[in-house]
Amino acid sequence: QSALTQPPSASGSPGQSVTISCTGTSSDVGGYNYVSWYQQHPGKAPKLMIYEVSKRPSGVPDRFSGSKSGNTASLTVSGLQAEDDADYYCSSYADSNNLVFGGGTKLTVL
């Protein structure tokens, strides 16, 4: 059982937008602006896409955006492209110096 709750799957057609949620508690997501999102293609290492809720590392397309409201963080992918088809994981700092992950969401580009 993962510490953060994500939907197991999401989908959208090329060009559309899709939003993936990540729900925690006041001890993690709700208590800190330390939410990150990672993209993972099959057989590959995760790649950082969003940090500190809404910041993008250099090189990450601005089609990827993050937000947070209360205990739920969200990742939005706009203008879906075929290469966005991957697993996405959220993570958050949690009380007592822990780092917790969500269970992952498989994004399918139809």
Next chain:
Amino acid sequence: QVQLVQSGAEVKKPGASVKVSCKASGYTFITYGISWVRQAPGQGLECMGWISPYTGNTNYAQKVQGRVTMTTDTSTSTAYMELRSLRSDDTAVYYCARGPKDGYSLGYWGQGTLVTVSS
């Protein structure tokens, strides 16, 4: 460019130990922590903890506390993760990653090391 290169796959028997290495390059090793994250087959990511190469301080997840030791060798810019008393549910791909930094994010990852625990 930042690179983290991990050691190769391992097969171990239950009760044994495994030590995975992670050699960093492309940045000043002591200025970033090294985290270890594992992923069981078909499952999600699990943070095992991290180490500061600068201070040697460690922070271990409760689930592996007592069985894991993370160390670094600053002379070779290499981090190590040793896991003892292996069980079948320790079978996973083990990743090292640079961080946590910038809001507890992990900015660069190694390629992963498959550890299989089987009798």
